[in-house]
Amino acid sequence: MSDNQIDSYKRRFLGQSAAIAGAATLGGGLVLTSVARARPADQAASSANRWGLLIDTSKCASDCDECVKACEMEHGWGRGSTDEQHSRPEQKAQWMRKVTVRDRATGHETSLPMMCQHCAYPPCVDVCPTGASMKRDDGIVLVDKHRCIGCRYCMMACPYKARSFIHEDLHDQKTESPRGKGTVESCNLCVNRVDRGENPACADACPEKAILFGDLKDANSDIARRLASEPSTEIRGDLRLDLGVRYQNI
């Protein structure tokens, strides 16, 4: 076989390979686009509302974690589930946690619950390549677990360490809080309860009523009235993410 013949075979092979690769990419795309465009069912969310929390840390006892426990039971993680037996403590999911803040100069300590802050400009939503990390019109930030590819870029981007990656298969799940190996999850402000007109589980569980839930856009709501008349603060307010969760007495 001459060099010229070999060259001509190679050319034909490369040309055909490129055509097949191109057809496979485009063809696959056409088939899968229709599947991937399936939309979530919660279309009723309206930008006329912005759901949020006001947390009074002066009422929050350092040895109390009733809000965290309620979250675990509501969404089936931590003590609310028999899953995550293989994961090490630093691998287990935590949608919500109690954080102790200590002033280095004075030694004064504050205890507060920390969870997704439901930013108006959420870095997790900005960085998510697939749009799995999303913000509803009513301000609730959550993850579409069917769309999450598990890249964890949102976890790198979140200033509040509010997100967890699931490191193993899960079986013991709550119907209203689907979770899954290889995807990222976080506090969803109990979107299942909010859509039914209820409070998030943490707000209902707090024995001191330190967590107030409501519509920040409704001037007549308790939360809006309190925010208008009392001082409050955003954690890492310097990042100007316009948080849905505000704190008092930090």
Add this chain to the structure above:
Amino acid sequence: MKPTTFREISGNSTGYWALLGLLGLIIAAGLGAAWYMEHNGHWVTGMNNQIVWGMPHVFAVFLIVAASGALNVASMASVFGRTALKPLSRLSGLLAIALLAGGLMVLVLDLGHPDRLIMAMMNLNFMSIFAWNIILYNGFFVIVAVYLWTMMEKRANRYTKTAGMFAFIWRLVLTTGTGSIFGFLVARQAYDAAIMAPMFIALSFSFGLAIFMLVLFASYRWGGRPLGDYMIIRMQRLLGLFVVAALFFVVVYHLTNLYAAEHRDVEHFMLDGNNVYSGLFWVGYILLGSLVPMAIAWLSPFRASIGWITTAAVLVVAGGMAMIYVIIIGGQAYPLQLFPGKDVSSSFFDGVVNPYSPTLAETLLGIGGIGITLAIVVVGIRLLKFLPLSLEDARVDPHYKADEA
């Protein structure tokens, strides 16, 4: 200077098949590791909810950064008129594609759901630098392939310069995108800096050239083809220059952070901490990965010494890996600043330095990416005319005189 003749390597020797077999084993080990991690879930890795990106990302980012850098040799010939480097352009393009393929394989196989990758392709969120990178990486394959075609197809040679210019601009944008994965992260003290993008570009120059040199030297030595001092010295000097350029950006990045009080703690952690990151930075990147290669590049005893120059290139690669490890793992190990200036503690490891020990599976996946890269090159140079038959001085040195030889 005579015209260059390109020829496939014969690839019939036992050594060739042994090398290909070894690379096959490395790739199989990498794929096996990926299957093991995906099947069990990431609990079998050292990664966790504090160190969310681990060893696979160190390898992936290193290879992706090096990919754009490996194209520089071709760019210098086509775009900047360094005709002496023209014989190396084809290998430069092939290696660029191979490195990117290796890096992307590692990145994709570490995803929680690699099976949903098509989802990412079909639902791009254009606010995400990751989404932009998907376009930039795929585009890089196409553009470099076209660029290679213009070089290897006589009828298309007249388009080489245009294709080369386009590929050069694309690669600059691509590395800007890779650096910005970290530069755009406002949450973390070690990132959130515009200089990350140009710093990654400078690092890519040195990583890419170092790997290119190693592949070139090995191909010519094992393939029994002549490689003259002229080309070796050019590579040697160029490597020194690129290492200095990268070091410049790294120094400016740290000086700027040291100047700002808000960043002093993280700088102290990275540069002066009793931890693996400070060691990797000073000994790995600065001493072994930068200063020693610079000395080898410029001091006269090392001139044209292929053994020393190979050592320099190996050190640049090792130092580069150390640097990427410090950036990716060190940047996550340092705790998030929820309340700047205050101490925090919680059940979720707030306020503490997060430990990380990579497992064998993670490392094997990363090494598998290198295996893919090298396998593409080894197969590529056997199938197509990527390598010049000779790079001896008489062929490549424009000022060559027979009596000097």
